[in-house]
Amino acid sequence: MDEENSTTDHSSTLPQAILLISSLISLSHSIKVFSPKWQIIRSKFQDLLSNLTAIHNCQSAAQIPSLPPLLDSILATLCSCDGLAKQCLNLSYSGKLLMQSDLDIVSAKIDAHITTILDIYAAGLLARGDAIVVSRPSAAASMEDVRFYVVDLLSRFRIGSVEMKKQALLAFNQVIQEDERYVTVALQLDDFIGFLVNLLDGEIQQEAAKCVCLIAQIECCKSALIGAGVIAPLIRVLELGDEESKKLAATCLLSVTENSENVWSILSHGGITALLKICSGGSGVELVALACAVLKNLVGVEEVKxxxxxxxxxxxxxxxxxCKxxxxxxxxxDLLQTMACNDEYVKEIIIEEGGIRALVRVFCPxxxxSTKTREMALRGIVNICCSSQNSLHLLVNYGFMDHILYFLRHGEVSVQELSLKTAFWLSGTSEEGRKVxxxxxFMPVLVKLLDSKSVEIREMAAETISSMIVVPKNRKKFVQSDQNLGLVLRMLEVNNAVNKNLLLSILTSLTSSSAAARKKIExxxxLKHIEKLAEAQFSDAKKIVRKMSSNRLGTILSGIWHS
Known part of the structure; x- marks a missing residue:
């Protein structure tokens, strides 16, 4: 008979205690007076709630004779605390010193209750491994239901077996991918993130790493992870974990290093060395790629670079x-480009180590x-070579000019545009570059691009031609082809085809030094169209007309002189 009463007491008192302590946790956030004391009590509430939830889910709890009196005592303490909370909320207490004393007494009682529960566990009276998993709340569940579920998971982190901890992590990982409210609640529990971070060094490292990785994808949660000291254990996972755990740790570090303030913590815990070791061999493709991505975030700090x-x-x-x-x-x-940006010393080292040849091979037709990879290689080449005196010679030797010409003729629009920008850059490097x-x-290919559908390509081609024909040999080649000069002249008559100033600049250069060019234009x-442009105040058109007129007059005078 007594046993039946004990079971009844247990089954009714425990849910009341859980419900009341959940309510008190929520209520405590609204109390504005005695904040430090309520913060301490709230932390103890959460600890007590974790333990009560674990007891509620434990099949062997009904068999413990000492449990009902303990639960009665806990419920009495909670009721007393509820009264104090309402007095503080309503500012209806009789005196500050008395209220502080009452809060200290309640806080000590909660400590005693938690100690008693832990003694029961230590005596083996409660079997931690046979707890029933609380059903996951529905999508429409209230925040209180969500909180209850998360608190239950926290209790498993605290006192569960390894298998129970693993199941709790699996459950948490599943819900946070579908509903961020669970992460929000977990962050409100003072110990949750701390326990989670500690699990990175335990037997269920992979599931813990996955959980941390998922939380790190939520922007507002990164600071909580950093505050809980996640960097050091993540680096230990990089050094000692299995391949999958290392990938998860690297993914998490990639997320938290978007903020450069976290870089120093990674450096101080040996993270740079661990990442370089991963890149040096023996790791899988995905992990090496992740390590490079993390390092890219880190090398923005000069000392790290x-x-x-x-x-x-x-x-x-x-x-x-x-590599393949x-x-x-x-x-x-991408990493090499980032390191080379505005750093001549690094650029020179990259060139010395054969970086240009490696990039030219990536760009090879x-x-x-993929197009994306080629584009990145081409940007890297331009970035690294832009200030090197020896780079042009290397590029010619590695066949880079042939690659650029191929993509100008046959490349997809994005690669063609990038190749044309590179050709323009090459034409501006030096006279030697223009000669090469x-x-x-390059000249006939660039001329054909004057008729491209892309406005940007047409104008970039005109600018590059204008730069190249500064070299006498290039001017001679240009004029030798009737097609070259004819297309430039024809483009002058097409509205919005190419910026007319660019075309007139080309013609000005040609007419200034080439009698053959002047004769072909005449x-x-x-010529009449150029004269109309001169009347429209195009300065280069005026120069061409004056040059042509001077040439015609010279011809007439020469004819008269020799007649």
Whole structure:
């Protein structure tokens, strides 16, 4: 009979206690007086709630004779605390010193209750491994239901077996992918994130790493992870974890290092060395690519970049740019570009380590790489070579000019535009660069692009031609082809085809130094149109007309003189 009463007491008192403590946790957030004391009590409430939830889900709890009296005592303490909370909320207490004393007494009683529960566990009276899993709340569940579920999971983190902890993590990982409210509630529980971070060093490391990784994707949660000290255990996972755990840890670090303030913490815990080791070999493709991405976030800090350079990082990343896997090529090239940006010293090291040759191979038309990868390689080449005196010679030797010409003729629009920008850059590097381009056959290809459907391509082609024909040999080649000059003249008559100033600049350069060009323009039938442009106040058109008039007058005078 007594046993039946005990069971009844347990089954009715425990839910009341759980309901009341959940209400008190919510209520405590609204209390504005004695805040430090209520913050301490709230933390103890959460601890007590975790333990009560675990007891509620434990099949063996009904068999413990000492449990009903304990629950009665806990419920009495909670009722007393409820009264104090309402007095504080309504500012109806009789005196500050008395209320502070009452709060201290309640806080001590909660400590005693928690200690008693832990003693019961220590005595083996409660079996931690046989707790029933609380059903997951529905999508329409209230925040209180969500809180109850999360608190139950926290109780499993605290006192559960390894298997129970794992099941709790699996459940939490599932719900946070579908409903961010569970993360919000977890962050409100003082110990939840801390317990989660501690699990990164335990037997269920992979599930813990997945959980941390999911939380790190939520912008507002990153600071909570950092505050809980997540960096050091994540780096230990990088060093000692299995492949999957390492990938999850790297993904999490990639997320938190978007904020440069976290870079120093990673450096101080040996994270840079761990990432470089992953890149140096023995790891899977995805993990190496992730490590490169994290390092890209880190090298924006000058001291970190110098450390990477000193550790042989440049040579390492150049070798990665040569590997077969495209994702590693992309990430390593991107990393090299980031390191080279506005840093002449790093650019020179990249060139010395064979980086330009590696990038030219990536850009090669014969490779089966994606357009995105080629575009990244081309940007890297321009970025690294833009200030190197020796770069043009290297590019010519590696066949880069032929690659650019191929993509100008046959490339997709995005690659063609980027190749044309590169050709314009090459034409501006030096007179030698312009000579090399003329010898390689750029001129006829550029002229054809004057008739492209893309406005940007047409104008960039005109600018590049204008730059190239500064070289006498290139002017001679240009004029030798009737097609070249004819297309430029024809474009002058087409509305919005190419910026007319660019075309007139080309013609001005040609008529200033080439009698053959002047003769072809005079017999082409387009001179009248140039005269109209001169009347419309185009300055280069005026120069051309004056030059042509002077030439005609000279011819007439010469004829008279020799007649």
């Amino acid at each position: 110098r450390f990477v350079v000193e550790e042989g990082g440049i040579s390492l990343f150049v070798n990665l740019a040569k 896997e495209e994702i590693i090529k992309i990430r390593s090239v 014969k490779s089966t790489l 381009m003329g010898e390689a056959g 017999t082409s039938g387009y």
